[in-house]
Amino acid sequence: MPHVIDRAVIHHEATTREGLLERAFAFAFRGLVYAQIWEDPVVDMEALAITPESHVVTIASGGCNVLSYLTADPARITAVDLNTAHIALNRLKQVAAQQLPDYASFRRFFAEADSAENLRAYKAYIRPHLDETARPYWEGRDLVGRRRIGMFRSGAYKRGLLGGFIGAAHLVARLYRIDPRELLAARDMDEQRRIFEARLAPIFERKFIRWLTDQPASLFGLGIPPAQYDALAGDEKMAAVLRKRLERLACDYDLKANYFAWQAFGRGYGRHADAPLPPYLQQDHYAAVTARADRVDIRHASMTDWLAQQPDASVDRYVLLDAQDWMNDAQLIALWYEITRTARPGARVLFRTAAEPSLLPGRVPDPLLERWHYHGEDSLRFTRADRSSIYGGVHLYSLKG
Structure with a gap:
C-alpha cells in the first residue's frame, strides 16, 4: 500500500524540504482520510447527465457519492481507490445498503454514526x-488501539484525517x-x-493563524498535499484563501440545505427530521439505493491502472475528484490517454482543482486534449453551485463527435 500512495504524491528527493513534506503527507494518507467525501454529488449528477446506459x-x-450516483439510475x-481504508468504507456502505433491515437503521448507522445500536x-x-479484506479492517485496531468499527459508536465523522482536522479547527x-x-x-x-x-x-487576522496556515503540513487534514497547497494559495496568503x-x-x-456546512461547523449531520443529508441517506432515495447497490463494483486500484485493463469505448462517465x-x-498524460481510449461517444469527465482554472491546457498534449470539448460556462456554474465550497474549480469535459 505505501508504495502506490507514494507513487502518486512524491516528486522530490527525500532530503529536500519538499520531499520531506511529500513523504509526511503520504504517511498521513495511509489511513482513513474522509469519512465523508467533500464533493457535491448533486452537482456531479447534473454535470455528468447520467443515463440508464451509463x-x-x-x-x-x-x-457517499458512489452510492448517491445510484439515485440517477x-x-x-x-x-476505484488506492487507499485500503476507503475501499473498506465503501464496502461497508454497500453491504449496509443491501443488508440492514430498514431505513431507520441505515440512517442511524451513517447519518448519526454514534450509537451502540450500530455495533x-x-x-x-x-x-x-x-469480504475477507473489509472485515479484518473494521475489526482491526487503529494506531491508538481502538477497534475501527467502534467509530460508528463514538462518532464516525470525528474520525479520519479530515475529522481530526475539523476537530483541531474547532x-x-x-x-x-x-x-x-x-x-x-x-435563522x-x-x-x-x-x-x-x-x-x-x-x-483569520490572528498572527498565529496566519503563521499556522502558512505551513503546508497544516492542511494535510484536508487531504491537500504540498503540490496542491501551492496551487491553492496562488499569489495570496493561505489565510486569505x-x-x-x-x-x-x-x-x-x-x-438548511447544506450538509457540508453541518459537517464543518457541527462535526456531524443534523439530527432533526429534515436535516440536510447526502442523497444516498435521504429517505426518498432509500429504496432506489438499496435496490441498485449491487451495480457498484469496488476495486483497489488507481484510475489509470484500472482503465488500462478495460476495452476501448467501454466507459462514458468519469469522476476524477481532485486527484490530478x-x-x-507523465501521470496526467497516462491518465488522459486511457480515458480517451476507453471513452464511448459522448463521454463526460468531471474533476475539481484547488486553483480556479483547469490544469489540462499546456500539460496534456494538444492532439489528445483537442479530442475533448471544455464546457467553460457550465464549469463556472458548477463551481458556484458546489456546496462543499473547498475547491477553486469544477471542470467538465466531453468527448467531441
Whole structure:
C-alpha cells in the first residue's frame, strides 16, 4: 500500500524540504482520510447527465457519492481507490445498503454514526456479508488501539484525517472564545453572514493563524498535499484563501440545505427530521439505493491502472475528484490517454482543482486534449453551485463527435 500512495504524491528527493513534506503527507494518507467525501454529488449528477446506459467510473473516497450516483439510475458504477481504508468504507456502505433491515437503521448507522445500536447492527447484518479484506479492517485496531468499527459508536465523522482536522479547527476557535456551532443556529442567510463576519472572519487576522496556515503540513487534514497547497494559495496568503472558501461555505448557501456546512461547523449531520443529508441517506432515495447497490463494483486500484485493463469505448462517465492536482505531467498524460481510449461517444469527465482554472491546457498534449470539448460556462456554474465550497474549480469535459 505505501508504495502506490507514494507513487502518486512524491516528486522530490527525500532530503529536500519538499520531499520531506511529500513523504509526511503520504504517511498521513495511509489511513482513513474522509469519512465523508467533500464533493457535491448533486452537482456531479447534473454535470455528468447520467443515463440508464451509463457506466460511471469514479475515485471512491468516502463512498457517499458512489452510492448517491445510484439515485440517477446508471447501468453500473466502478469505484476505484488506492487507499485500503476507503475501499473498506465503501464496502461497508454497500453491504449496509443491501443488508440492514430498514431505513431507520441505515440512517442511524451513517447519518448519526454514534450509537451502540450500530455495533449490534454491524454484527447481525453487515459482518457476515463483508469480504475477507473489509472485515479484518473494521475489526482491526487503529494506531491508538481502538477497534475501527467502534467509530460508528463514538462518532464516525470525528474520525479520519479530515475529522481530526475539523476537530483541531474547532479547538483552535475555542481558544479564541469562538464556537463554530453558533452558525448552525442562524435563522436565515442574512443571519449566517452576520455571524460569519462578526465571529468567524476575524480569526483569520490572528498572527498565529496566519503563521499556522502558512505551513503546508497544516492542511494535510484536508487531504491537500504540498503540490496542491501551492496551487491553492496562488499569489495570496493561505489565510486569505481559506477565509474566502469558508465564507462561501458559511454564507452562499442556505444551511438548511447544506450538509457540508453541518459537517464543518457541527462535526456531524443534523439530527432533526429534515436535516440536510447526502442523497444516498435521504429517505426518498432509500429504496432506489438499496435496490441498485449491487451495480457498484469496488476495486483497489488507481484510475489509470484500472482503465488500462478495460476495452476501448467501454466507459462514458468519469469522476476524477481532485486527484490530478497531485499528478506530475507523465501521470496526467497516462491518465488522459486511457480515458480517451476507453471513452464511448459522448463521454463526460468531471474533476475539481484547488486553483480556479483547469490544469489540462499546456500539460496534456494538444492532439489528445483537442479530442475533448471544455464546457467553460457550465464549469463556472458548477463551481458556484458546489456546496462543499473547498475547491477553486469544477471542470467538465466531453468527448467531441
